[in-house]
Each structure stands twice: as C-alpha cells, then as structure tokens.
Amino acid sequence: MTTSDWAGLIITVVVFFGMLYTFARTLRPSKREELEKEKFKILDEDD
Numbered sequence: 001m002t003t004s005d006w007a008g009l010i011i012t013v014v015v016f017f018g019m020l021y022t023f024a025r026t027l028r029p030s031k032r033e034e035l036e037k038e039k040f041k042i043l044d045e046d047d
Contacts, residue, residue, distance in 0.1 A: 001009075026035075 025031075
C-alpha cells in the first residue's frame with residue numbers, strides 16, 4: 001500500500017471511531033430529557 005492509501009485508511013478509521021464516540025455520548029439514556037427539550041426548538045423560535 002502506498003503512503004496515500006495509509007493516510008486515507010488512518011483518517012477513515014479515526015473519523016469512524018470519533019463518530020461512534022459522539023453518537024454514544026449523545027444518545028445515551030441519561031441525555032434523553034435534555035434532547036427532548038431541544039427537539040422542536042428550531043420550529044418554536046419566533047424572529
């Protein structure tokens with residue numbers, strides 16, 4: 001494999017695990033109430 005292949009593989013793996021970590025932190029059950037409050041915030045704002 002070339003240097004470009006290795007760089008692409010490493011970036012892909014790092015981004016994949018970063019997204020897994022972010023989703024796991026955000027979607028855990030203890031955050032449910034906080035997320036439910038924010039669910040329709042964009043629709044409720046009056047400018």
